[in-house]
Amino acid sequence: MIKIPKPIYIAMIEHARKESPLECCGILGGRDGTVEKGFEFSNTEKSPIRYSMSPQEQLKVFEEMEKESLEMVGIYHSHTHTIPFPSETDVRLAFYPEVFSVIISLKEETPVVKAFRIREDAIYPEEIEMI
Ligand SMILES: [Zn+2]
Structure with missing residues (x-):
């Protein structure tokens, strides 16, 4: 399970909407499966797929994450x-x-938000808890 604070959850959706029809991307920093900070990236592919x-x-x-002891x-x-x-492509990469x-x-x-862990053997769906 991944725990995401509501403001970060909302910011991800806004980021997705802002970049649409291109894909957006970013990194979630935190500790022990709990997100504390979201980092927006630019999609260097500038692609919708x-x-x-x-x-x-x-x-x-x-x-920046290391400085704040975030993983x-x-x-x-x-x-x-x-x-x-x-x-x-997501699985390959x-x-x-x-x-x-x-x-x-x-x-x-x-918008629908889902979480997974992509392992070599399979794709594992994971729960998202908004906190
Ligand atoms: Zn994808």
């Missing part, structure tokens, strides 16, 4: 036209089996 984060931006955020709890991105389930993969779907009028 995939995303990637620039290494420079990642480095900056990792440094990378999750990585989020949006699906602007599809359901909130990891795509083949999932390098962190312990990190939650949070997907915000804008397919329906009401």
Whole structure:
């Protein structure tokens, strides 16, 4: 289970809406599965079907998280036209089996947010608790 404070949950959805029809992406920093801070990234792919984060931006955020003793709890991105389930590309590019993969779907009028852990053997759905 991943615990996400309401303001961060709302900020992720707003970020997704702002970037739509392109995918948005970001990192969720925190401790023990509880998110404390969200970091918005720019999608260097500028694509409606995939995303990637620039290494420079990642480095900056990792440094900031280290300073505040935060771990990378999750990585989020949006699906602007599809359901909130990891795509083949998401699975291929999932390098962190312990990190939650949070997907915000804008397919329906009401955004749907789902979390997963993508492991080599399978995709595991995880619960999201808004705190
Ligand atoms: Zn995706």
